[in-house]
Amino acid sequence: MDELITLDYGSGGKKTARLIEEYIVPAFENPALRALGDGALLSGAEKLVFSTDSFVVDPIFFPGGDIGRLAVCGTVNDLCMGGGTPKYLSCALILEEGLPLRDLERVLASMRAAADEAGVQIVTGDTKVVERGRGDKIYVNTAGVGFLEHPGLCPDAIRPGDAVLVSGTIGDHGTAIMLARSGMLQSDLCSDCAPLGALCEAMFETGAAIRVLRDPTRGGVATTLCEFVEGRSFGIELQEEALPLRGEVQAACALLGLDPLYCANEGKLLCVVAPEDAERLLAAMRRRPEGKDAVCIGTVTERYPGRLTLQTAPGGSRMLQKLSGAQLPRIC
Amino acid sequence: MHAEAAFWLEEIRKLPPLQARLMEVCGTHTMSIARAGLKTLLPPGVELLSGPGCPVCVTASEQIDAALTLAMEPRLILACYGDMLRVPGSVPGDSLQRRRAQGARVELVYSPLDAVGLAAKNPDKEVVFLGVGFETTAPGTAAAVLAAREQGVKNFSVWSMLKTVEPALRALLAQKDVSVQAFLCPGHVATIIGAEGFRFLPEEYGLPAVVGGFEPAEILRALYLLLRQLSEGRAALENAYPRAVRAQGNQLARAMLERCLRARRDCWRGLGEIENSGLGLREELAAFDAEKKFGVSTPSAKQTTACRCGDVICGRCRPGDCPLFGAKCTPEDPVGPCMVSSEGACAAAYQYQTV
Incomplete structure (x- = not known):
């Protein structure tokens, strides 16, 4: 049977990885792409980090943000995770015939505000309009460049004994979107969508031995941590009771049949750091509003190489896999 | 560790050792058990099987x-x-x-x-x-x-x-190759039909039946009650999920x-x-x-794969016993429904493998 692109290929899980590794990377083969970081590291007169991301979120306005803020934060955060200081963004818009101009204005104003917050400028762009029904209101692509200030961030730098930190509560964005989409539950839950440059800067200023940074967007915390350990000689052990979860997220996920470990985050980062620096780094993170709930959620071990495992609250132990396809609401 | 879960685990461990195959017949139980890693906590000899509980x-x-x-x-x-x-x-x-x-x-x-x-x-x-x-x-x-x-x-x-559920459990118990000593009864179904809907299990089949909730501690409590009945040689209907389930539903x-x-x-x-x-x-x-x-008709289909979902559902084999499990059949490319349903036994076993 001929393979077709299904929504699973866009989930950020295993099918997305297959698309990238079996189709996209071989087609464009080069070392900068092959590294598969959040941003590509480029050499030239200046060392640059370069990244791009497209945004197709439905609904385009949601509690805590909108597609414009998301488009700026997404690319800015990818650059930060690569050790870069974000500088310039592009903005390409695909607009569906019939989109109210005031909605576009709102999205653009939100992009400007997010860019100001992140200290970047949107310096180039493109617009296309497609027939009604051949797009969904508005799609946004941003690409960004930043100066590489902190080279060497990479899962290969991780050592057994290292601490695994998360900058705050997990699953907020994905759950807020699912709630907004389902239209059936009222909640104050907001997306965590935010630029992380200032938090990263505060973290680097501590001089802590940071091995790797990654923002756990699509696929969530579990998928990102699986990528850290995959094919490597160490594993990561998470403590379920240490995972920072909002009550609303926990309850909504239980109702909707979702797992917060696989829900997208748009304003959080995961950090692996040398154990002796963990407390100092956490203290610095907690001094920033976007890192106030930062906490250590696990450790790097040699016990199960290549595996991500979870010590469950009742004391059991199990493996965590990458997300296999889009999370779906279930029967009961 | 959750205090309540710890309490029921301790109670379970205090019981005399016994060999028992307990079956849950609710997909949400299957997932909750796997998610909390409960199988790794039970005494050796106690085996949890998934029955026909995933719709x-x-x-x-x-x-x-x-x-x-x-x-x-x-x-x-x-x-x-x-x-x-x-x-x-x-x-x-x-x-x-x-x-x-x-x-x-x-x-x-x-x-x-x-x-x-x-x-x-x-x-x-x-x-x-x-x-x-x-x-x-x-x-x-x-x-x-x-x-x-x-x-x-x-x-x-x-x-x-x-x-x-009832006709399926009766059909299951009529199978000669299925061996189950007690049932963890589905809390959700019992919310509708009542705990009494499972009285036929102890009364007609002499099998302990306990209606259980879905939090790890609630499941452990129900398992404790089942194991206690088995160790005392009794078979009765008990409702361990009273916050949701009434006798008549x-x-x-x-x-x-x-x-x-x-x-x-x-x-x-x-x-x-x-x-x-x-x-x-x-x-x-x-x-x-x-x-x-629409004049829907369901033409009979021949099974063309080695998929053992049918056996998994009846507790005749465990997910890992299927030759396709984890190799030819994964959540990304499923061959059988148990691997892809969010309540399926194979999905639970694959996604929440114990270590």
């Missing part, structure tokens, strides 16, 4: 095939729960998700009432809701049919694949079920045809019955 998994592949065909009808919107989207029919790789990529209009809904709303919003289309589930979801499906009738939404219909929901649905012969994966195990729409609701409206 998607017990749906026969013939019915899935027929749903895939129906989805391709022009001017039709097939509405279903998210669980159904990736379930393969008799041909691996073929699913509603694939059909959607081929142009079928398949919409996910959280509630059957959403499907009625979808029909009202699309008067030029026919909306068919795939009614999958046990007694838990049957009243909601019935309510949707009544709502459609009341609101005059004529382009809405239900294809009922609804099933009831939910009268309103039962009346709704009675009013709209009638028992009929149905086909189960792994168990085959069972008398009075399915729920079809009553004759007076024929206008909302998709089977009648």
